[in-house]
Amino acid sequence: MTVEIAVQDLAGARIAKAEGADRVELCQALGATGGLTPSHGLIQAVSAQNLPQGAQVLIRPRGGSFIFDDDEKAVQLADVQAAVAAGAGGVVVGGMSQSGGLDLPFMEALADVANEEAEGLGRRVQLTCHRVFDVLPDLTKALESLIDLGYTRVLTSGGAPKVQLGLESLRSLASQAAGRIQIQAGGGVQIESIPSILATGVDAIHLSAKHQVPSAGGPGGGGPNSLIEQTDRPTVQAAIAAVRQYETS
Structure with a gap:
């Protein structure tokens, strides 16, 4: 069973690797936006940590809707190419059409650019x-x-606001996938809910394991009471322990 930790910095990637995570999803502004494309330098630094399955780099130019205009699509295609060139083991992408389904031409273009650069x-x-x-x-x-x-x-919560509310949908998706594509459960994962999530038959579990710490503040620093998101080592440890215990039970 694969464990993926969403991280926002090099320290988080190092914690994930040290505690036995299989891979990381790398992004920035996770709490504020749900995640945005990280910088080129950060992708290089995290990719150099040599996690077993590498850094999966989120490609998303802004928060909000997943319906993108042509300019936003062009930026994401360029970011996919740059992320793979910088050492990413994978990219995390998506787009929605005006009619409400997947934007299939865009999804295909994203895959083509990533595969061509990797090849x-x-x-x-x-x-x-x-x-x-x-x-x-x-x-x-x-x-x-x-x-x-x-x-x-x-990466899915089964279409629910939180993965714990989408267990039956996850079970159905895992059955439908039948090994043809991996179903990775994520979205508000709590340590105590990990066994019930894994029991649906999903292939992997994804969580941010983040906490907030005080910022030094100061000019341009968000003020004396601002907070910074960091990867919480005890939460990573607990998540991986829960998964490994489930595997041996």
Whole structure:
């Protein structure tokens, strides 16, 4: 069973690796926006940590809607190419059409750019559909589309606000996938709920394991009472312990 930790800095990646996580999803502004594309330098630094399955880099230019205009799509395609070139083991991407389904031409273009860049470097790259999946009206249809496009996995709460509320949907998706695509459960994962999530048959679990610490503040620093999000080592330890215990039970 694979454990993925969402991290926002090099320290978080090091914690995830040291505690036995299989991979990280790398992003920035997680709490404020749900995650945005990290910088090129950060991608390089985290990729150099050599996690077992590498850094999966979130590509998302802004918060809010997953419906993107042509300029936003062009930026994401360029960011995908740059992330793979910087050493990313995979990219986490997605887009929604005006009609409410997956933006299939865009999803295909994202996959093509990632695969072409990786092939030019003599590598393979993983493709994850992010939680745009959870706002789609027909998850069954969307999953088949992702399989047809060659995506590696989908990050999903089963279409629910939190993964604990989407267990039956996750069970259905895992059954439908039947090994053709990985189902990775994520979205508000709590340590105590990990056994019930894994019991649905999903392939992986994803959580941020973050906490907030005081910022030094000062000019341009958000003020004396501002907070910074960091990866919480005890939460990472507890999550991995829960998964390993489930595997041996």
